[in-house]
Amino acid sequence: MTAVVTPPPSSVDAVARYRVRRAARRRLVITVLAVLVVVVFAASLMIGRTFYPPGDVIRVVLGQEVPGATFTVGRLRLPRAVLAVVAGLSFGLAGVTFQTMLRNALASPDVIGITSGAGAAAVFAIVFLGWSGTAVSVTAILAALGVALVMYGLAFTDGVVGTRLILIGIGIAAMGRSVTSYVLSEAGAWDFAEALRWLTGSLNGSTWEATVPALVALVVLAPVLLALTRQLSALQLGDDTASALGIRVDRTRVLAIVAAVGLLAFATAACGPIAFVSFLAGPIAARIVGPNGSLLVPAALVGALLVLVADLVGQFALGSRFPVGVVTGVLGAPYLIYLIVRTNRAGGSL
């Protein structure tokens, strides 16, 4: 080995090139994810008991009359697929917002009880108050905000967010689930499929009436969160550093919580708390994208992809039809355990 001391290349250049590569990789990943979402979305419109070729599907979507396909694709598959995308985007975006803000992958809204609070409120409004549509969504959002507030009050008293918050959230999630079960058993002759929607999440029987409020919420609230991207990344460095960087910490946090909870609540009111999507989307996106900037967009796309694929798998791949939440639950729960194992191994003080 000859020890030739090469003069270090201009480190400014190196950093600049690295940044360009990183940004390019990030764009590539986002593009691929977006294309995948579109492909699976299209596939879920075509695949079913009868297969419709892309031409038929496109004509139906454009509003033309195609015998057979107009009903099956237009009334059954389209709202379902749209709701899958909307719910997936909402859950993914809200989940990664919480995970980023609280700096902990376990702090996703479905683990810490916010989603189950929204679900319990929604089913309460439907069964006991006989409401439907937007009123249900508003009830869900109020309950989810309430849960978030309670968590904040309970867990932030010692100024630390950590395992304690997560355990408290798990306790709250248990309460939310038992309230849901209580309401369902009160409903008397509830049918089992409907109950599963509120316990694990399901896209069965999706209609436009349920889908549209969630879609509107996504269109309104997603830009709010995306506009907060820079502030959220700064919050990851800790409150003090963030405010030293000129971020208004409290304002950012309140805005982010309200927007994320809104997304969650509207999606939950439409299809129930689809298990573990908001928990899974962030870490998967982080795996794919690497440490290349904000995870908000990739995680939202991963969420949509997860829900679409899980719904297809649940409907057609397993012999009998499973609601989407059962599929994501079976996928997500082992990952939760894996995450805990890894954190424990690494010597984290969980």
Next chain:
Amino acid sequence: MTQVDTVPAPGAAPAQRPGPVRRPGSVRVLWLLVVVAVLAALLAASVAVGSRAVGWSEILAALGGSQETIGEAAVTKRIPRTVLAAVVGAALGLSGAVMQGVTRNPLADPGVLGINMGASLAVVVGLAWLGLSSATAIVWTAILGAALAAVFVYAVGSLGRGGPTPLKLALAGTATSAALVSFVTAVALPRGDIAESIQSWEIGGVGGASFRGLGSVAPFLVVGFAVSLLSARALNSLALGDELAAGLGERVVLARGVAALGSVLLCGAATAIAGPIGFVGLVVPHVCRLLVGVDHRWLLPFTALTGACLLIASDVLGRIVARPDEIDVGIITALIGAPFFIYIVRRQKVREL
């Protein structure tokens, strides 16, 4: 993540929790009488109260064996249910107390640690895939599932630095529990015959009680009660810490294993007959420690009695608030127990017991 539980808040004085230590004998006897009286009252209430209002004369006639009127028949159906609630409650309360002693962990509970759900999944798999039908086989399966879940959760929870801390164990347990619920749903859903009662394998209840079902788990429960109660002395030694216990002549690993076995037998058998009921084993030992102190020779029988009281009370409550329907007792215990769980998590010195 920060080790909140070991670092005292800045400026806080070293915690001087008065702590339940030893209670004089007279106090314990007094509390024993109170708990027995409460249990008797609840037993009576559980037979008397239900979806259908029944007069005292009919209740007395039914207790004498008569089933002539509808009221008497209703009361006759409430008797096995009451017995079941008492037995399951006692088993879960005792099981939780032993688990808290074995793991020296104030958050230990067969529900929180995912052990009940392990039993539940094993039973569902046995019913759906292995075609189990005999009651005894189901109980064995449940106990096997409970044991596997217990070993798994303990293994996951003790990885890494510091061994099985309460927070790590509780987190591993609840995560495992969530995983197992998903699997229970996934396994049971395609099977219409099991899916009918799928809810009962996710949230326990005592509604469908019969003396025959109770008879099939009775041997397991008896062994579980005996093993658990007999390990009281060993648990007292273990409470001092492994080294001190070994110094006192306790065979630590053996004692811990036997006590854990008793506890798993109890919660596995209870789940086999009533489904997974959470939080009873969490709440009851904490309350009992306040009443009679930390001596396991008193604590363990007390938790059995109090557990029976709690479960009967929850069951009666579930029948009253939802008339004419009824709420599964597992829902009520979760509603009572989850806030309690939060309270314990929030307490500063969660690491010590």
